[in-house]
Amino acid sequence: MAPLKITVITDTHYYSPETGTEGKAYEAALMRSQKLLGGSREVLQAAFDKIAADDTSDILLIAGDVTNDGEKCAHEEFREMLRALKAKGKQIFVITATHDYKEKCKKYVGDNIDEMPGLLREELYDFYAEFGPEQAVSSKPEYMSYVVQLPNNIRLFALNDDRGIEDGMYEWVKEQAEDARKNGQFIVAMTHHPIIPPSPMYELIGKGDMHRHYKDRRKEYADMGIQFMLTGHTHTHNIGRIFSDRGNAFYAISTGSTCGYPAPIRKIEIDTDSKTVNVSTETIDEADIDTNGLTLKEHLKKQLIGVISDMIKAAGSDIDTFAYMAVGISIKPKLVYRFGWIIKPIFKFLNTVKFSTFAAWTKKETGLNKNDIKSIKDDKVIDFIISLVSNLFSGENNMDLTDPKCRIYIGFLRIIDSILSTLHIDLGKLIKVAPDAVSLLAPLAYKGEFDAYNTNLPIFDYVDEGSKRDAPKTEDPFTEIPKSKKGPAIITTGVLSAVALLPLILLLLLFGFINNQITYGKKIKG
Ligand SMILES: [Fe+2]
Numbered sequence: 066m067a068p069l070k071i072t073v074i075t076d077t078h079y080y081s082p083e084t085g086t087e088g089k090a091y092e093a094a095l096m097r098s099q100k101l102l103g104g105s106r107e108v109l110q111a112a113f114d115k116i117a118a119d120d121t122s123d124i125l126l127i128a129g130d131v132t133n134d135g136e137k138c139a140h141e142e143f144r145e146m147l148r149a150l151k152a153k154g155k156q157i158f159v160i161t162a163t164h165d166y167k168e169k170c171k172k173y174v175g176d177n178i179d180e181m182p183g184l185l186r187e188e189l190y191d192f193y194a195e196f197g198p199e200q201a202v203s204s205k206p207e208y209m210s211y212v213v214q215l216p217n218n219i220r221l222f223a224l225n226d227d228r229g230i231e232d233g234m235y236e237w238v239k240e241q242a243e244d245a246r247k248n249g250q251f252i253v254a255m256t257h258h259p260i261i262p263p264s265p266m267y268e269l270i271g272k273g274d275m276h277r278h279y280k281d282r283r284k285e286y287a288d289m290g291i292q293f294m295l296t297g298h299t300h301t302h303n304i305g306r307i308f309s310d311r312g313n314a315f316y317a318i319s320t321g322s323t324c325g326y327p328a329p330i331r332k333i334e335i336d337t338d339s340k341t342v343n344v345s346t347e348t349i350d351e352a353d354i355d356t357n358g359l360t361l362k363e364h365l366k367k368q369l370i371g372v373i374s375d376m377i378k379a380a381g382s383d384i385d386t387f388a389y390m391a392v393g394i395s396i397k398p399k400l401v402y403r404f405g406w407i408i409k410p411i412f413k414f415l416n417t418v419k420f421s422t423f424a425a426w427t428k429k430e431t432g433l434n435k436n437d438i439k440s441i442k443d444d445k446v447i448d449f450i451i452s453l454v455s456n457l458f459s460g461e462n463n464m465d466l467t468d469p470k471c472r473i474y475i476g477f478l479r480i481i482d483s484i485l486s487t488l489h490i491d492l493g494k495l496i497k498v499a500p501d502a503v504s505l506l507a508p509l510a511y512k513g514e515f516d517a518y519n520t521n522l523p524i525f526d527y528v529d530e531g532s533k534r535d536a537p538k539t540e541d542p543f544t545e546i547p548k549s550k551k552g553p554a555i556i557t558t559g560v561l562s563a564v565a566l567l568p569l570i571l572l573l574l575l576f577g578f579i580n581n582q583i584t585y586g587k588k589i590k591g
């Protein structure tokens with residue numbers, strides 16, 4: 066049997082031009098967005114053209130957040146695009162999510178935000194009935210979820226989780242999974258919210274954004290025989306895997322937003338004969354929008370991190386510009402002016418410090434010599450930090466320990482862990498998502514277990530209740546960077562110099578404060 070190839074996109078966030086594409090109010094909304102608003106229609110059209118032209122896959126899955134924020138006109142326009150694609154021979158299966166319903170939506174007109182109608186949650190299932198529910202072999206309209214029979218004995222579970230998986234729905238999923246297993250069907254499921262976090266950092270910041278009860282649910286799904294779950298919401302591109310206590314495997318494959326960097330289209334090729342799922346990624350490289358001379362990828366990357374990166378640069382050089390930009394992320398100018406005198410030197414340091422400094426600090430841990438760091442010593446650390454933010458979304462965290470920057474980064478995290486342990490601070494107890502700084506932050510740079518873009522995933526045989534299989538062992542990838550012993554020395558030096566320099570520090574702080582009051586006094590008062 067030839068493998069079945071499925072196309073997956075998610076978080077299309079279709080933005081209707083009717084919502085407004087110019088003016089101050091729109092610009093402010095765009096500044097806070099990591100994906101496109103205006104222009105998303107053209108990028109989606111480019112994606113649909115690409116999908117239509119691919120004759121190796123006739124099935125398209127869309128895992129929720131189909132519109133910008135539930136606007137009625139966005140749903141209507143988007144559905145027309147889906148109908149046009151369906152007319153070209155594609156079967157399309159859609160679930161909706163939390164950005165797809167709202168009573169009153171925002172409309173940007175000049176300096177003001179007006180209202181426009183949205184679709185209600187109760188209207189959505191019927192609205193997209195032709196894209197899944199009408200083809201279902203079993204459905205639960207009250208939970209906006211359905212099951213579809215695909216070729217090759219594959220069953221698609223389309224599970225809306227915008228209110229979590231309620232008890233009645235959980236029972237139905239369990240029954241459906243049992244039925245599929247009994248009938249020799251391989252299950253592929255899609256839901257919106259992440260079940261395995263793309264990074265411990267995401268779990269730390271976005272715990273409330275995870276699939277409800279994700280820690281138990283993923284094991285329960287694995288034991289139901291649901292091995293592959295396609296997710297969205299995070300706008301990140303990532304693949305994770307866990308095993309249930311019984312030893313059943315569960316893969317969570319998260320796909321980035323179609324109109325955000327890197328504008329991915331996933332292909333999932335299921336080969337139940339050779340027991341592999343081949344996952345690959347294409348990106349949309351061209352669309353009919355003005356990108357100011359940049360490639361579409363560069364343009365989308367600028368939308369993702371341009372604001373952050375410009376703001377970090379301004380914070381170290383020009384407090385007025387920083388205060389203006391910070392409004393975009395809801396920080397009041399008053400606050401920026403009040404603390405500008407502390408913010409500026411910190412960011413000035415961050416903006417200028419080079420890898421050579423960190424290489425010297427971490428020499429003992431990394432074992433790198435002058436020659437090893439020759440090519441990177443003048444690179445700015447801030448650019449590396451910004452790339453970590455973009456990696457979180459794009460899944461381009463593909464460094465390994467042969468890369469000197471990666472070694473220095475891990476070495477530096479080892480020093481932080483040594484300081485924390487000297488201070489008897491148990492990070493694991495505090496944050497609960499990772500035991501130490503290395504486990505929390507290294508994944509932002511270091512390649513994970515699976516390449517987020519292209520990889521072959523083995524299908525594991527199902528382990529029945531009462532049996533047990535050992536999960537494959539995962540090893541600590543950082544053993545060659547030894548644990549740092551610098552903690553006690555750093556703490557002692559820090560305390561001693563703080564005591565010795567206390568008068569000078571106090572004097573400098575006082576001078577900075579007075580100088581700031583004289584320069585920005587009026588702006589602080591507002
Ligand atoms: Fe989204």
Ligand SMILES: [Fe+2]
Nearest residue numbers: 130162163298
């Ligand atoms: Fe979402």
